[in-house]
Amino acid sequence: MDVPAPPPSTDTPLPRAIVRGAAGALWGVALLPAVLFAVLAAPVHPATTVARWTARRLSWIDGAPRESLPRGGRLFGMHAVMLLLGVLNLCVLALLVIGVVSVAQVVTAAATGSGVSVFDAPPGRVTWSTVAVFALPGIVMLFLAASGIGGILWLERRAWSSFARPGAEQLEREITRLSSTLDDVVAAVDGERRRIERDIHDGVQQRVVALSILLARVERAEDAAARDDLLRRGVAETRLVLEDLRAVAWRTYPAMLARDGLLAALEALRDRTPLPIRLDAEVSGARHPAAETAAYFVASEAVTNAIKHGECSIIEIWVRDDGDELTIAVLDDGIGGADASGPGLTGIASRVRAQGGRLQVDSPVGGPTRIEAVLPCA
Structure with missing residues (x-):
């Protein structure tokens, strides 16, 4: 905490x-x-x-x-x-x-x-x-x-x-709030750990298994041409494993976010996304690592949901930083109906609450969807 x-x-x-x-x-x-x-x-x-x-x-x-x-x-x-x-x-x-x-x-x-x-x-x-x-x-x-x-x-x-x-009643309310925040932190960490495990199991592990099978076939291959073909396929599979590992590392915590800040990380997210993303960001010169990290993962999860379930054609990311609060909103023109109780949105909601912020999900059936987080910079 x-x-x-x-x-x-x-x-x-x-x-x-x-x-x-x-x-x-x-x-x-x-x-x-x-x-x-x-x-x-x-x-x-x-x-x-x-x-x-x-x-x-x-x-x-x-x-x-x-x-x-x-x-x-x-x-x-x-x-x-x-x-x-x-x-x-x-x-x-x-x-x-x-x-x-x-x-x-x-x-x-x-x-x-x-x-x-x-x-x-x-x-x-x-x-x-x-x-x-x-x-x-x-x-x-x-x-x-x-x-x-x-x-x-x-x-x-x-x-x-x-x-x-503050009197005893106010102190009790503050203790309750801090306890709830601690629970949110624990829930966010557990959710992140499960997501990483799922990404490794469903992506990297499958690639590694396929690579091990190819290498086993190389050992058993008697024909030189077949062996060379299997080796080429093994090299290609190795590159795919590395790409999956980089993707998992990026989703866990992109190095660019810590090095260059939120705007650079969002630009990289835009470049990696197959759908067009319109980025409208006005940020102050000051760095707020905790708020920027939470804001990035809000954007990442919202973009992932829009691509997987939203059936949208364009996504807009809107960011404002006045020095006191960092506001980020992700909008898409898809079919809506996002489930705020789903594991992805629940995870980012816990992350936002752990930072003392608030998250709002507005996704009526038929669209559009708007996910907005307001995070304190202090």
Whole structure:
């Protein structure tokens, strides 16, 4: 079973982080009424909805997925803390707005030569020297306000992590899922082993038996011409044995897949297939060996089924890789009726589930057939 991958990096370029931080702070202030309502209505369903909104906002800011939600008393506690932080955020933003408005008034007054009134005091004339004197304190205040917003966002993320810890029920579901995944891995390995045994028994073994019979006839042949003919046939049979062995090795795990990646392996599959295959693939530069291996075998099994049972005239393989998920779909224009419970499709379904993906088979009687797998790249 694959070792779980480390959590995805949440590093964000500085300009984007600043924009998302500011927008996230405004988003948090806009959610204040909903959070207040959630605190008052924590026992009912809307509180969970507001928690989802909060999770979506925090995930948008830092890019980290937040799938588990606080439950029970933790839900109330999380909303109470978020309400407090939201009020604090509102105060910081209000001070920032007041500062920006004040700066705009002072700069405008300096540019036009007019005065600026402070509370009830008479308007005083503002010069560019006055603006220069107060520029440094203004920059410091702007930095402190930005730090305050960043600190509040950090506190919000920490609060979410504390209150959204998985409970016993969620851990039990995760253990059940992992146990099911382990069963799928074992089933996929057993199915692969049986398929290899069947390929060797039905193909290579028959060729080797035929070759041994030819060699035995060579030993018994007394006529030189007959012996030479049998030897030529034996050499030809040896080549066929080698071709069958290469085919079995290719179906087990094509070396090109590990060396050159999924696209090259699919192109080789297309070239080896007697039917025309239209390949439409857009893949990222990053390599995802586990996902690519599962995707290749989905394509290989779907193409094999289409040739053997589909009575189709053309096959299309469609691949998209966005860096997070690898999607592969195989379509054919055959008669349909593919049995998802058959050994071949069951085997690739187990392989896909073992990678944490999902497989969909759509094959109505009369066609067409579409087999699609979505595999996580992490």
